[in-house]
Amino acid sequence: MNVRDELPVDHRLSLVYRIGAALCGAILLAFGCLGFADQLGFFTTEGARIGGLSTNGLLSLISVVVGAVLVGAASIGGNLASTVNITVGCLFVLSGFVHLFMIDKAVNILDFSMSNVVFSFVMGLLITTFGMYGRVSGGLPHDNPYWRRRHPGQVAREDSRAAAPATALTRR
Structure with missing residues (x-):
């Protein structure tokens, strides 16, 4: 790394x-x-x-x-x-x-x-x-690169949730 x-x-x-x-x-x-x-x-x-x-x-x-x-x-x-x-x-x-x-x-x-x-x-x-x-800090925003690095599982879930509505819109 x-x-x-x-x-x-x-x-x-x-x-x-x-x-x-x-x-x-x-x-x-x-x-x-x-x-x-x-x-x-x-x-x-x-x-x-x-x-x-x-x-x-x-x-x-x-x-x-x-x-x-x-x-x-x-x-x-x-x-x-x-x-x-x-x-x-x-x-x-x-x-x-x-x-x-x-x-x-x-x-x-x-x-x-x-x-x-x-x-x-x-x-x-x-x-x-x-x-x-x-x-x-305990209250870093979720777009902070350090928070994202420390919480990869939650980042993946949030990213998939954010991508899901966009995917549903493109299928119609």
């Missing part, structure tokens, strides 16, 4: 995944590039701040890499963009929890502060929401 099997090529949900990935990726790329522009030390924990967030060279590098992954997924689109959004978003939330316990400890090599933790939670939830939009 191919990554693109579930979603039609030009489905409107692909646009949501692409916009979400591109928007969040651009924010991360800007943050990382500003960190590099300030020539921050790679492992410094001196409290350099960019946009209200503490940072260092390593966090700038991670931000640029993750931002590039999101922008790359946005350029490809489809299920790949959705899956990358979900994965990256969950990793952001997990990072927020991990760094919450690392604040003011020697192992805090990314120089996370409480504002960084809150940013990780908010960005993670935003990216995950973009990735799950129209894909995960």
Whole structure:
């Protein structure tokens, strides 16, 4: 099964995944590039701040890499963009929890502060929401490609019911 099997090529949900990935990726790329522009030390924990967030060279590098992954997924689109959004978003939330316990400890090599933790939670939830939009819900409409993929028996019954009146009309 191919990554693109579930979603039609030009489905409107692909646009949501692409916009979400591109928007969040651009924010991360800007943050990382500003960190590099300030020539921050790679492992410094001196409290350099960019946009209200503490940072260092390593966090700038991670931000640029993750931002590039999101922008790359946005350029490809489809299920790949959705899956990358979900994965990256969950990793952001997990990072927020991990760094919450690392604040003011020697192992805090990314120089996370409480504002960084809150940013990780908010960005993670935003990216995950973009990735799950129209894909995960109990109330998906029956024309949704994900619902149709998960309920092939019911799709066949509904399609045969929809085709039955048309067939009866053509026989007359």
